[in-house]
Amino acid sequence: MDTEHRVGSRIRFHLFVGIFLVLLVSTVSAKLFHMEKAAAILSVPLLVMAGWGFIGHLVSLDDDIPGGWSNPDGDVTLWRQSVRELLVKLVVVLGVLAVFFWSQSGP
Numbered sequence: 508m509d510t511e512h513r514v515g516s517r518i519r520f521h522l523f524v525g526i527f528l529v530l531l532v533s534t535v536s537a538k539l540f541h542m543e544k545a546a547a548i549l550s551v552p553l554l555v556m557a558g559w560g561f562i563g564h565l566v567s568l569d570d571d572i573p574g575g576w577s578n579p580d581g582d583v584t585l586w587r588q589s590v591r592e593l594l595v596k597l598v599v600v601l602g603v604l605a606v607f608f609w610s611q612s613g614p
Contacts, residue, residue, distance in 0.1 A: 527557070531553055533545075534550045534553055534606060535606065543610075554604070561593070564593050
């Protein structure tokens with residue numbers, strides 16, 4: 508992988524995480540300041556972003572199985588790392604779901 512691709516990939520990752528955190532803080536702040544409509548609106552893209560990462564990883568998880576498309580050498584470490592990343596994404600999705608339902612509830 509060349510340096511330009513790694514840098515571009517890193518920039519996209521930081522941009523995604525930055526937007527995600529801004530949405531999370533904005534949703535929680537709006538809810539705490541009793542702006543229920545704003546909190547409800549801001550929580551939807553937050554849920555979409557978290558769900559998109561989790562579902563995308565889940566769908567392509569079989570590629571990381573030893574002997575799979577992304578792991579033709581059968582490296583078990585790559586498989587375990589992928590499963591750990593999926594579990595972290597699941598925790599994030601569950602946390603975002605909690606924020607989503609909290610933001611959708613009344614005052």
